[in-house]
Amino acid sequence: MRQEETMDKKQEKTMDEKSIDKTVEPLLKKAKEDGVETPWDRLESQGRQCKFGVLGICCKNCAMGPCRIIPSGERAQAGVCGADADTIAARNFLRIIAAGTSAHSDHGRSVVEAALALAKGDATDYEIKDEQKLISMAMDLGVNVERKDAKEILKDVAEACLKEFGRQEGELCYVKKAPLKRQEVWRKAGIVPRGIDREVVESMHRTHMGVDHDPEHLLLQGMRASLADGWGGSMIATDLQDVIFGTPEPVLGTANLGTLSQDEVNILVHGHEPLLSEMIVVAAQDTELLELAKSKGASGINIVGTCCTGLEILMRHGIPIAGNFLQQELTVSTGALEACIVDIQCIMPALSNAAQCYHTKLITTSRIAKFPGALHIEFDEKHALDKAKEIVRVAIENFPNRKAEKVKIPDEKMFHISGFSYETINYLLGGVYRASLKPLNDNIIGGRIRGVAGVVGCNNPKVKHDWVHVELVKELIKNDVCVLQTGCSAIALAKAGLMLPEASQFAGDGWREVCETVGIPPVLNMGSCVDNSRILIAASAMVKEGGLGDDISDLPVAGAAPEWMSEKAISIGQYFVASGVFTVFGVTWPTLGAEKTTEILFNRMEEIAGGKFAFESDPIKAAKLMIEHIDKKRKALGIDKARERVLFDMAARREL
Numbered sequence: 001m002r003q004e005e006t007m008d009k010k011q012e013k014t015m016d017e018k019s020i021d022k023t024v025e026p027l028l029k030k031a032k033e034d035g036v037e038t039p040w041d042r043l044e045s046q047g048r049q050c051k052f053g054v055l056g057i058c059c060k061n062c063a064m065g066p067c068r069i070i071p072s073g074e075r076a077q078a079g080v081c082g083a084d085a086d087t088i089a090a091r092n093f094l095r096i097i098a099a100g101t102s103a104h105s106d107h108g109r110s111v112v113e114a115a116l117a118l119a120k121g122d123a124t125d126y127e128i129k130d131e132q133k134l135i136s137m138a139m140d141l142g143v144n145v146e147r148k149d150a151k152e153i154l155k156d157v158a159e160a161c162l163k164e165f166g167r168q169e170g171e172l173c174y175v176k177k178a179p180l181k182r183q184e185v186w187r188k189a190g191i192v193p194r195g196i197d198r199e200v201v202e203s204m205h206r207t208h209m210g211v212d213h214d215p216e217h218l219l220l221q222g223m224r225a226s227l228a229d230g231w232g233g234s235m236i237a238t239d240l241q242d243v244i245f246g247t248p249e250p251v252l253g254t255a256n257l258g259t260l261s262q263d264e265v266n267i268l269v270h271g272h273e274p275l276l277s278e279m280i281v282v283a284a285q286d287t288e289l290l291e292l293a294k295s296k297g298a299s300g301i302n303i304v305g306t307c308c309t310g311l312e313i314l315m316r317h318g319i320p321i322a323g324n325f326l327q328q329e330l331t332v333s334t335g336a337l338e339a340c341i342v343d344i345q346c347i348m349p350a351l352s353n354a355a356q357c358y359h360t361k362l363i364t365t366s367r368i369a370k371f372p373g374a375l376h377i378e379f380d381e382k383h384a385l386d387k388a389k390e391i392v393r394v395a396i397e398n399f400p401n402r403k404a405e406k407v408k409i410p411d412e413k414m415f416h417i418s419g420f421s422y423e424t425i426n427y428l429l430g431g432v433y434r435a436s437l438k439p440l441n442d443n444i445i446g447g448r449i450r451g452v453a454g455v456v457g458c459n460n461p462k463v464k465h466d467w468v469h470v471e472l473v474k475e476l477i478k479n480d481v482c483v484l485q486t487g488c489s490a491i492a493l494a495k496a497g498l499m500l501p502e503a504s505q506f507a508g509d510g511w512r513e514v515c516e517t518v519g520i521p522p523v524l525n526m527g528s529c530v531d532n533s534r535i536l537i538a539a540s541a542m543v544k545e546g547g548l549g550d551d552i553s554d555l556p557v558a559g560a561a562p563e564w565m566s567e568k569a570i571s572i573g574q575y576f577v578a579s580g581v582f583t584v585f586g587v588t589w590p591t592l593g594a595e596k597t598t599e600i601l602f603n604r605m606e607e608i609a610g611g612k613f614a615f616e617s618d619p620i621k622a623a624k625l626m627i628e629h630i631d632k633k634r635k636a637l638g639i640d641k642a643r644e645r646v647l648f649d650m651a652a653r654r655e656l
């Protein structure tokens with residue numbers, strides 16, 4: 001369905017149009033009976049949504065407005081200040097990126113602060129789990145490691161990271177992790193980020209009334225701000241989380257609401273930062289708390305996650321993932337949650353009302369995020385485990401309040417293999433001593449693998465929950481495309497069973513042979529949304545490995561966010577595009593009312609940065625766009641000849 005059709009339609013959906021997840025229908029019915037509203041209900045009660053907002057051509061940046069441009073051209077062609085549709089849409093787009101960048105990067109800053117506290121001996125519940133990664137961070141940040149112990153190095157690394165946020169001039173250190181040619185592209189376009197905070201502040205300044213009005217100039221700043229996210233805040237978050245909590249390795253996990261327990265204390269962790277959830281995992285194994293749970297009639301403590309906080313503890317500990325973004329209120333509606341612990345981002349304000357319909361305690365924990373009606377227990381990294389125990393205790397004490405007649409836990413539970421960090425993929429392909437992406441490149445050149453796609457992002461009740469993700473990914477793997485995933489998209493595919501090695505039966509012959517030989521699933525879960533930085537590093541490593549050009553924009557790769565909803569998704573999409581990757585968005589596109597601005601994003605950006613956006617809401621058509629792009633790049637590399645079909649004998653397998 002095209003954007004114009006979705007825009008003109010009231011958002012009423014039959015149950016079949018709402019989700020492919022079998023837990024959704026029964027729990028939507030239960031939620032209704034219990035008086036809980038869900039995003040699907042609220043979308044319906046919105047009626048027709050604002051046409052100007054959907055097209056990106058309304059402006060409320062000053063009190064002469066709000067202004068809107070009438071697309072038919074009969075009336076207003078400019079806001080009161082004279083800004084036309086293109087200026088308004090470009091300004092709005094830049095503000096979206098600034099918000100997304102700040103969310104990822106402020107998360108990164110919290111991790112840096114915790115790391116600094118650990119290094120100074122003030123956060124004694126954390127430890128350094130990956131010293132090798134710490135050393136490699138030190139190298140990238142120009143930190144001298146000689147004659148220093150790990151904590152001293154961590155202190156200097158954390159302080160160097162803090163400088164990346166406040167840097168006023170020059171370039172972010174991590175820019176140098178990109179291929180040399182990519183760095184030159186950015187320098188030539190004038191979009192190398194200086195400091196993370198500076199790019200966000202400048203974006204807000206430029207979009208204030210009466211400052212920057214040239215759409216291309218505004219969108220160049222959008223690229224710069226987004227690069228401060230992908231190659232700055234997000235990458236710092238991923239790297240330091242790996243240092244403190246360990247770099248993920250393959251782990252067997254379970255997904256969906258069947259992971260909730262009938263007879264244990266159920267605790268849901270939701271949000272993005274793993275600083276507290278890591279400690280909740282530790283607290284749940286505390287003997288005293290387990291005894292307390294038993295004394296309250298529970299057989300144990302069951303931690304489950306949702307969204308990116310859930311992915312963080314899934315990737316490192318195999319903690320079950322109960323669902324993705326659109327399932328958060330449904331998880332509460334099971335009536336089986338003793339506590340829903342939230343930190344930051346992607347948490348529906350409506351959770352507060354949902355929790356009040358049951359015995360569930362909604363517990364907010366972040367200094368910057370409070371919800372009316374929730375219990376606030378503020379997290380503090382200096383007393384991390386004590387805080388986690390306090391929160392788990394509240395959940396346990398709440399167990400006797402669970403009402404059996406209000407509990408409905410669906411059976412759906414799917415196994416999956418997750419934990420594919422960049423380092424792990426390197427190791428799986430090349431072994432301990434020769435860890436490298438060479439086998440990946442060789443198989444792309446040889447044609448068994450057609451290319452690589454990053455499929456990421458959210459859910460959105462405007463489209464059938466999980467369906468767009470699953471259909472898009474199935475089409476890609478069927479066409480021999482290796483799929484890397486993060487965020488709620490990864491959770492969708494885990495629930496659908498595509499993250500098991502046996503799912504390689506759904507892949508084309510070439511990608512299936514490689515998956516079977518290496519023993520990996522055809523769809524690889526790389527983690528949370530800040531972990532999209534792992535995909536940037538993998539793409540850079542593919543370039544450095546050789547044989548596939550000398551820039552990310554030469555690679556046969558593409559990206560997609562088919563069910564996106566958040567500003568962070570646009571920021572991610574923009575840093576992929578600015579890094580040279582063709583990236584397709586579904587659902588809706590926020591500049592379609594502005595022809596010139598859309599033209600810059602969908603075409604001109606390719607001339608500037610080698611990547612561009614596209615909008616396609618149909619998953620099969622989106623997959624075809626990505627495959628066409630991959631084939632175009634294969635042709636440019638001269639590897640588009642008929643792709644060989646070789647049956648592997650043992651010698652060939654050993655070589656691979």
Ligand code: BF8
Binds near residue numbers: 307456458569
């Ligand atoms: O950062 S995919 S709904 S949970 S924004 Fe949010 Fe979107 Fe899920 Fe994680 Ni990412």
